[in-house]
Amino acid sequence: MTAALRGLRRVLDLLYLAAGVLAALCLVAILLLIVAQMVARWTGEIFPGAANYAGYAMAAASFFAFANALNRGAHIRVSLVLNSVPAGIRRLMEIWCFAVATAVAWYFTYYAYWFTYWSWKFGEVSQAQDATPIWIPQSVMVLGGGILAIALTDNLLHVIFRGDHRITRDIVDQSYAE
Numbered sequence: 001m002t003a004a005l006r007g008l009r010r011v012l013d014l015l016y017l018a019a020g021v022l023a024a025l026c027l028v029a030i031l032l033l034i035v036a037q038m039v040a041r042w043t044g045e046i047f048p049g050a051a052n053y054a055g056y057a058m059a060a061a062s063f064f065a066f067a068n069a070l071n072r073g074a075h076i077r078v079s080l081v082l083n084s085v086p087a088g089i090r091r092l093m094e095i096w097c098f099a100v101a102t103a104v105a106w107y108f109t110y111y112a113y114w115f116t117y118w119s120w121k122f123g124e125v126s127q128a129q130d131a132t133p134i135w136i137p138q139s140v141m142v143l144g145g146g147i148l149a150i151a152l153t154d155n156l157l158h159v160i161f162r163g164d165h166r167i168t169r170d171i172v173d174q175s176y177a178e
Contacts (some may be wrong), residue, residue, distance in 0.1 A: 012154055019147045020068030026061035030054050049130025056137040063144025067151035073169045091163055098156035098165070105149035112142045 037050040069075055082090050120135035155165045 012150070015147060016067045016071050016151060019064045019066075019144065023061045023065035023068065026057045026064060029057045030061070033057065049128060049132070052126060052128045052130045052132065056132070056140075059137060060140040060144070063141055064147070066144055066148040070148065070151050070155070071166060071168065073167050091159065094159050094165060095156065098152060098159055102149065102152040102156050105145060105152050109142060109145040109149050112138070112145050116142050 033050050033054045037047045037054075040047040040050070066075075082093060085093065116135050116138040119138055120133070124134045125131045126134050155167065158164065158166050
């Protein structure tokens with residue numbers, strides 16, 4: 001592998017890891033928001049929009065975690081069929097699966113971008129107490145979807161050119177069908 005490809009691999013792996021770290025930070029933010037809301041209630045104060053912010057953080061945690069979870073084998077893959085077919089057919093099936101998933105992820109990211117753009121263009125705000133410009137939480141959907149699309153494209157190209165995907169398997173996460 002050339003130095004440029006090794007550098008690209010490091011950048012992609014760092015991108016997936018950074019997205020996973022952002023997802024973890026969003027989970028911590030949810031915890032802090034819930035604790036702050038509890039303290040506010042105990043002291044008789046009001047924390048307007050805390051539930052909405054926690055919801056935004058939950059969506060962000062989900063979207064940022066997608067690519068990292070894919071590469072760590074945490075997504076559900078029904079590999080019962082893949083494990084029962086010869087290697088050549090398995091490779092073709094994996095190419096087909098990754099191609100469909102990649103196309104769906106890029107399609108989603110494209111339309112999520114336009115959805116977010118028009119929310120920004122029209123100055124939409126949430127209907128709740130927080131009145132947050134809605135493009136801010138929607139942009140996380142675009143970023144997370146884009147990182148997932150990149151990860152799926154990465155795995156698709158790896159299957160095409162190398163014959164296998166880059167999904168690592170953890171013995172604990174494997175199903176009994178494998």
